[in-house]
Amino acid sequence: MTKVTIRDVAAAAGVSVATVSRALRGLPSVAPATREKVETVARELRYVPDPYASNLSSATNDTIIVAIPFTGQWYYAQLVSSVEAVATAAGYDMRLHVAGDDDQRRHLLEVVLPQARRVDGVILVDIPIDQGEVHQLTERGLHLVAVGQHVDGIVTVRIDNYGAAFEATTHLVDLGHRRIGLIGGMPDGRTELSIPGERENGYIAALESAGIPVDEELIVNGNFSIAGGCDTARQLLALDEPPTALFAISDEMAAGAMQAARELGLAVPGDLAIVGFDDHEFAGAMGLSTVRQPVAEQGEAAMQALLDAADGQPWGEDRILEHELVARITTDERNGS
Amino acid sequence: MTKVTIRDVAAAAGVSVATVSRALRGLPSVAPATREKVETVARELRYVPDPYASNLSSATNDTIIVAIPFTGQWYYAQLVSSVEAVATAAGYDMRLHVAGDDDQRRHLLEVVLPQARRVDGVILVDIPIDQGEVHQLTERGLHLVAVGQHVDGIVTVRIDNYGAAFEATTHLVDLGHRRIGLIGGMPDGRTELSIPGERENGYIAALESAGIPVDEELIVNGNFSIAGGCDTARQLLALDEPPTALFAISDEMAAGAMQAARELGLAVPGDLAIVGFDDHEFAGAMGLSTVRQPVAEQGEAAMQALLDAADGQPWGEDRILEHELVARITTDERNGS
DNA sequence: CTGTTAGCGCGTTCAA
DNA sequence: TTGAACGCGCTAACAG
Numbered sequence: 201m202t203k204v205t206i207r208d209v210a211a212a213a214g215v216s217v218a219t220v221s222r223a224l225r226g227l228p229s230v231a232p233a234t235r236e237k238v239e240t241v242a243r244e245l246r247y248v249p250d251p252y253a254s255n256l257s258s259a260t261n262d263t264i265i266v267a268i269p270f271t272g273q274w275y276y277a278q279l280v281s282s283v284e285a286v287a288t289a290a291g292y293d294m295r296l297h298v299a300g301d302d303d304q305r306r307h308l309l310e311v312v313l314p315q316a317r318r319v320d321g322v323i324l325v326d327i328p329i330d331q332g333e334v335h336q337l338t339e340r341g342l343h344l345v346a347v348g349q350h351v352d353g354i355v356t357v358r359i360d361n362y363g364a365a366f367e368a369t370t371h372l373v374d375l376g377h378r379r380i381g382l383i384g385g386m387p388d389g390r391t392e393l394s395i396p397g398e399r400e401n402g403y404i405a406a407l408e409s410a411g412i413p414v415d416e417e418l419i420v421n422g423n424f425s426i427a428g429g430c431d432t433a434r435q436l437l438a439l440d441e442p443p444t445a446l447f448a449i450s451d452e453m454a455a456g457a458m459q460a461a462r463e464l465g466l467a468v469p470g471d472l473a474i475v476g477f478d479d480h481e482f483a484g485a486m487g488l489s490t491v492r493q494p495v496a497e498q499g500e501a502a503m504q505a506l507l508d509a510a511d512g513q514p515w516g517e518d519r520i521l522e523h524e525l526v527a528r529i530t531t532d533e534r535n536g537s
Numbered sequence: 538m539t540k541v542t543i544r545d546v547a548a549a550a551g552v553s554v555a556t557v558s559r560a561l562r563g564l565p566s567v568a569p570a571t572r573e574k575v576e577t578v579a580r581e582l583r584y585v586p587d588p589y590a591s592n593l594s595s596a597t598n599d600t601i602i603v604a605i606p607f608t609g610q611w612y613y614a615q616l617v618s619s620v621e622a623v624a625t626a627a628g629y630d631m632r633l634h635v636a637g638d639d640d641q642r643r644h645l646l647e648v649v650l651p652q653a654r655r656v657d658g659v660i661l662v663d664i665p666i667d668q669g670e671v672h673q674l675t676e677r678g679l680h681l682v683a684v685g686q687h688v689d690g691i692v693t694v695r696i697d698n699y700g701a702a703f704e705a706t707t708h709l710v711d712l713g714h715r716r717i718g719l720i721g722g723m724p725d726g727r728t729e730l731s732i733p734g735e736r737e738n739g740y741i742a743a744l745e746s747a748g749i750p751v752d753e754e755l756i757v758n759g760n761f762s763i764a765g766g767c768d769t770a771r772q773l774l775a776l777d778e779p780p781t782a783l784f785a786i787s788d789e790m791a792a793g794a795m796q797a798a799r800e801l802g803l804a805v806p807g808d809l810a811i812v813g814f815d816d817h818e819f820a821g822a823m824g825l826s827t828v829r830q831p832v833a834e835q836g837e838a839a840m841q842a843l844l845d846a847a848d849g850q851p852w853g854e855d856r857i858l859e860h861e862l863v864a865r866i867t868t869d870e871r872n873g874s
Numbered sequence: 875c876t877g878t879t880a881g882c883g884c885g886t887t888c889a890a
Numbered sequence: 891t892t893g894a895a896c897g898c899g900c901t902a903a904c905a906g
Contacts, residue, residue, distance in 0.1 A: 203654065205883055216893045221885060229891055248652045252589040253883035256898050260885095271621075277614040284608075284633075296621075317540065317587045317899095426822050455822035462824060462866075482819045485763050485792035487799060529799070542899060553877045558901060566875055590899035594882050597901095654883095 204247045213241040224249070261318035263293040264506060267308055268325045269300050269387065273424075273452075274480050275495060279325060279347065282499030290507055295319075299327060301389040309333045314340060321506040323347060328392045343509040347502045349394045355509065356518040357501045361395055364491045364523040365402025365449065368475045371489070371525055372445040373410045375473060375533055380407065381436040381443035383429055383453045385421025399449045399477070418443055422453040429456025437464055437472070445473040445531075451480035454488055458530070474530040487529030494521050541584045550578040561586070588630075598655035600630040601843060604645055605662045606637050606727065610789075611817050612832060616662060616684065619836030627844055632656075636664060638726040646670045651677060658843040660684060665729045680846040684839045686731045692852040694838045698732055701828045701860040702739025702786065705812045708826070708862055709782040710747045712810060712870055717744065718773040718780035720766055720790045722758025736786045736814070755780055759790040766793025774801055774809070782810040782868075788817035791825055795867070811867040824866030831858050 210217040215234060223230045223238040230238075241247075255261055266283055268276045280296060287294040299308040309329055313322060314336060322337070326348040334353050337344060346356040372380050384400045386393055400419065407414050420436060422428040429448055433456060436443055448454035454476030458468060466472045476483060479492035501519050509515065547554040552571060560567045560575035567575075578584075592598055603620055605613045617633060624631040636645040646666055650659060651673060659674070663685040671690050674681060683693040709717050721737045723730055741751050757773060759765040766785055770793060773780055785791035791813030795805060803809045813820060816829035838856050846852065 203883090206885095207883080217884080218886080218894080219892060222892090225885090231891060234891080246652055248654065250593075250654045250883055252593050252655060253898090254885070256587075256589050256593055256900090257883075257885040259898070271618045272615055274611070274614075278609055281608045314583070317585065318589060426818065430822070452818075455819055459822040459824070480819075481763065481789075482792055482823075485767070485796040486819075486823060487796070540899090544899080554900080555878080555902085556876060559876090562901090568875060571875080587899055590882090591901070592882090593884090594899075594901040596882065 203250075204245045206247070206249065209238065209242050209245055209247050212245060213238045255318060261320050262291055263295060263319050264321040264323065264503075265295050265297050265313070265316065265319055266323045266325065267297045267299050267327050269298070269327065269390065269393075271298050275450075275478055276325065278495040279499040282496035283323060283503045286500050286503035286507075290503070300387075302391065309337070313337055313342065316342075320510060321345070323502050323506060324351070325502075326393060326395065328394070343506055345502045345505045345509070347498055349398075350518060355505045355515040357498050357505060357521070358518060359493045359498075359521050359523045361398035362402040362405070364477070364493070364525075365399035365447070366406045367402075367523075367525050368447050368477065368491050369403045369406035370410070371527065371531060372447060372473060372475060373406060373412065375445070375531060377443075377445035377473060378412050379415070379418065379441065379443040379445070380412075381418045381420070381433075381446045383420060383422040383432050383436075383446060383448035383457060385423055385428075387424040396449060403447060422448060422450075422456065424450050424452060426452045426456040426459070429453030430460045431456070433457035433460035434464070437461070437466070444471070445475075447475045449477045451476040451478045451483050451488060451490055454490065454530075455480075455482070455486060458486065458488070469530050469532060479526055483526075484528070489528045489531040490526055492524045492526050494523075497521055540587075541582045543584070543586065546575065546579050546582055546584050549582060550575050592655060598657050599628055600632060600656050601658040601660065601840075602632050602634050602650070602653065602656055603660045603662065604634045604636050604664050606635070606664065606724065606730075608635050612787075612815055613662065615832040616836040619833035620660060620840045623837050623840035623844075627840070637724075639728070646674070650674055650679065653679075657847060658682070660839050660843060661688070662839075663730060663732065665731070680843055682839045682842045682846070684835055686735075687855060692842045692846065693855040694835050694842060694858070695855060696830045696835075696858050696860045698735035699739040699742070701814070701830070701862075702736035702784070703743045704739075704860075704862050705784050705814065705828050706740045706743035707747070708864065708868060709784060709810055709812060710743065710749065712782070712868060714780075714782035714810060715749050716752070716755065716778065716780040716782070717749075718755040718757070718770075718783045720757060720759040720769050720773075720783060720785040720794060722760055722765075724761040733786060740784060759785065759787075759793065761787050761789060763789045763793040763796070766790030767797045768793070770794035770797035771801070774798070774803070781808070782812075784812045786814045788813040788815045788820050788825060788827055791827065791867075792817075792819070792823060795823065795825070806867050806869055816863055820863075821865070826865045826868040827863055829861045829863050831860075834858055 206217045206220050210220045220238050223235040284294050299305045321343040323345045344354040350356045382403050384396050404414050420432040422432040446457050454474050457474050461468050461472050476488050476490035479490050483490050543554045543557050547557045557575050560572040621631050636642045658680040660682045681691040687693045719740050721733050744751050757769040759769040783794050798805050798809050813825050813827035816827050820827045
């Protein structure tokens with residue numbers, strides 16, 4: 201790695217390093233001829249500033265951290281990828297941090313972030329945080345944005361999980377179902393996510409507003425995985441009075457439920473209707489009815505909110521994006537197969 | 538962001554900054570008592586070294602770049618995630634670079650990487666690179682590792698794509714199929730990936746070794762997407778003499794094919810058998826027969842190869858990992874539905 | 875074993 | 891408009 205430094209450029213251009221620095225960053229007070237000379241030389245020498253050195257001396261950082269609970273899941277991958285696009289376009293570096301269980305969460309919020317150097321913003325995706333922690337971090341000058349679940353005191357980008365679950369359940373009710381199972385619950389190792397609860401409340405409210413009694417037996421925990429969805433669906437379908445429809449609060453779990461139905465020889469939607477949540481890229485191919493949430497838009501909005509905050513704009517209300525019920529084959533009444 | 542520097546620690550501990558640096562990094566020549574004192578003070582002050590400053594002065598970097606053609610795809614997300622785990626454990630920072638089309642690829646290889654500062658290794662995932670470019674980069678001191686497709690002169694981690702495709706096709710032949718369509722081709726905007734060709738060759742060889750003539754009409758380009766798989770499957774099934782089985786060289790395309798079959802009212806595997814490639818997380822739930830390739834292992838092996846290279850070990854042969862045919866419902870002869 | 879002296883490569887004062 | 895000097899926070903070389 202031969203390295204061409206700002207000094208080499210200065211020498212070759214016959215000016216001082218300060219002038220090179222100014223010229224290359226487009227600062228005003230540089231004679232046009234000088235600037236052009238410097239730019240030419242820099243290009244010839246293939247000079248690129250060392251970001252470490254430059255950040256070190258300028259005390260700016262232009263780096264943000266995105267914290268997610270899990271890696272490898274479609275939803276988080278999409279989200280991160282959309283944040284990254286906006287961040288890169290704005291000249292920011294993005295770093296990823298995974299904080300799944302409560303220990304990791306605490307470590308992130310109380311060790312990594314408070315001590316983080318060269319970081320000016322954090323996007324917390326489905327990461328619970330209490331007011332004391334919020335205070336500690338904002339006082340340190342960190343800008344915070346939450347995605348997914350609401351956090352008091354900081355900008356939150358999310359959808360209406362309650363309303364979306366209400367619509368999904370009502371869709372099943374409208375098809376005539378009265379025994380509707382809910383595959384909900386927390387991902388493994390988590391206990392304090394609010395999103396599953398919000399969706400469960402939407403489910404319950406929809407049943408109540410349709411005059412259908414809520415049966416606790418029909419509410420199970422599928423831990424947000426395909427395998428979990430499969431297991432819990434099997435369990436629900438083994439009940440004395442099994443459900444005729446299932447609402448899974450993630451498409452992974454819905455896919456698992458479809459697998460369980462197939463293994464049990466049940467026709468979907470003939471014997472069992474299924475609705476998922478997210479509109480995973482595979483949902484269309486599987487014919488899975490689901491609630492679409494705008495994943496990339498949430499990532500973009502979150503990064504934009506961070507940029508606004510860094511720009512000195514005060515935080516406003518939660519930014520609530522639109523969801524949409526997408527009815528496909530797994531709830532198609534004309535399709536009995 | 539109040540910042541506590543090494544000087545604060547030195548002052549509080551009553552020693553010099555050099556001693557603090559040595560003590561905290563576990564270097565040998567430090568008195569046990571001094572070390573303990575320094576460590577205590579550092580902990581109380583919540584001191585963490587600034588990585589930028591430390592890299593700047595040590596001229597080490599401990600950063601690698603992973604280059605992938607696309608973002609958001611399951612295969613690449615898994616791979617990156619597994620590289621990241623090994624990199625983090627080894628104390629390396631990982632940066633991600635997306636180089637999809639040929640312009641981006643050229644920009645990466647001829648601008649970003651040659652000029653990259655503070656980077657000591659690159660993992661190229663399905664990124665073609667010619668010998669001149671390899672030379673230019675290795676001469677600059679960069680360690681290179683390829684994943685997916687073979688590259689002359691550098692360590693490559695991959696599977697036997699030819700053999701895997703041969704097995705998948707033979708599986709269909711063994712089930713009695715003689716008209717077998719291939720959904721292959723390049724992802725949108727790419728022209729020089731070798732993997733699709735290798736799999737296509739495996740397909741052709743399997744047919745020939747079974748004495749089945751190769752029909753060019755049955756070989757189509759699904760550009761590695763769900764939508765592409767759906768479109769091309771529709772196209773194949775509309776032929777005068779349509780195939781009774783399809784081999785798609787990615788699970789996404791296979792899923793698209795399943796969707797097309799359903800829309801056309803064809804039973805799978807009764808009317809149409811389907812085999813995919815990758816063993817995507819959704820393949821099990823869909824009952825899709827496929828070729829499993831060890832995704833995470835490839836990422837781990839690649840990062841390990843990079844560490845070995847940084848350690849001065851010479852590159853050896855290609856590291857070829859095992860694949861495995863996973864027969865599920867879409868090729869189950871007992872299942873006519 | 876420890877402290878002092880030099881930088882790493884850059885941005886940012888000040889004078890000039 | 892330009893340049894010299896200083897400092898960012900840390901590690902490396904040398905003394906002692």
